[in-house]
Amino acid sequence: MATEAQGAEHAAESGGLVFHPMDQFIVKPLFGGDTLAWYTPTNAALWMGLSIVAIIVLLVMGSSRRAVVPSRMQSVAELAYGFVHKMVVDICGKEGVKYFPYVMTLFMFIVSANFLGLLPLSFSTTSHFAVTVVLALLVFLSVTVLGFVKNGAAFLGLFWVSSAPLALRPILAIIELISYFVRPVSHSIRLAGNLMAGHAVIKVFAGFAALTVVSPVSVLAITAMYGLEVLVAFIQAYVFTILTCVYLKDALHPSH
Template sequence: MSEAQGEGLVFHPMDQFIVKPLFGDGAVHWYTPTNAALWMAVSVVAIILLLVIGTRGRAVVPSRIQSVAELAYGFIHKMVEDVAGKDGLKFFPYIFTLFLFIVFSNFLGLLPKAFTPTSHIAVTAVLAMLVFVTVTVVGFVKNGAGFLSLFWVSSAPLPLRPVLALIEVISYFVRPVSHSIRLAGNMMAGHAVIKVFAAFAPLILMSGIGIAVTPLSILAITAMYGLEMLVAFIQAYVFTILTCVYLKDALHPHH
């Protein structure tokens, strides 16, 4: 961004999230190839490299890339099976798609100058709504009206059940909100914090206090970057395992 143009420090921690066209300065239409589209495409390419090109050998004794692909496969496959049960495995490709997209967007977004699609509520809301709609439809298709027993806590005392049912219904509809804001919020906050520290880094060029501040801010950027690596994986993991939990509710609604 237009950093430090002689008049001192300039903070634009949120500019990195601006969606803009790749070519020219025109308006952003729905079909415009933007930086968001570019980095989604980079994720797709990375996923293909890992899971298709990497497993090309079909080796019984895997190469390094193939074992990473198998590790990712086994990780999510086991998660779906453990959390949602054997009948949840039908949805494994769907859940694996979500996981791979999020984990690759998160990590690729940590590259300098990169754009992080998952830091946008528009993206995570769509992901969360996809899960919400899928889970709700599956719940009603599999169990019919029996899916509503999800809200009727039969282990609670009878007078409490209507109150609990109200709370359960509210929490059910809040799920996509928390599901999406958790991911976007985590991504956005970390990147913004790194950017704020980055704005302090050139202080040494302007004033004496920079001798202390610049090394500190560089250290802070490094630490935050490490933390963000952790968050990038954990948020993808959390999103995926919550999807599995919601799916389990849809397949087995009885408490």
């Protein structure tokens, strides 16, 4: 939170409050310079790489001893495996197990990126629309393609609510169609918006800390928000994953 400290110093000097709640989301080249080509290693790339490292440490190194009686790390790895596996089986049924590695990839990336983003001075990659939109579009496209490959034209039955009165069905079909295409939008903006909101609110409270009178309150508020953000970091990963499972179920069993 260097920018915050600088902001605080700056505020102390000038006697006013300076808020830079969005500065923490700026994507910068890692090794200086101003040009940002598509291959430049940036802080976003660094923190994505660190999430890969976190996943390797947890899931690969944690399970490397293959102990029947697990160590702490191994039980966490098994817990994560069982959590996502149960979610996939409960929602999609047995056919969904084939797509379990894909769902697990999404879950592990989002949850590790969210938690790494909570570290001070870190960069939360999942607070960027560029990232979450790609994740949501991947889900949307693969689910749509999968639905048509598995069910053919019967996949369109998803929009034709056969339990509704005949007169209502075209209207419902339009509504269903719209809600189907809004899915990736809400899917991506929910994740990015939640993270951005939490981090920005913490920064705003940090900006208030420059005033000596309110600084204890703002420290308390930051602590409380941080606790909430830890919860949100997990819940948003869970929600993203469970919605992926729900969409996957729609593709596998399109009938209402």
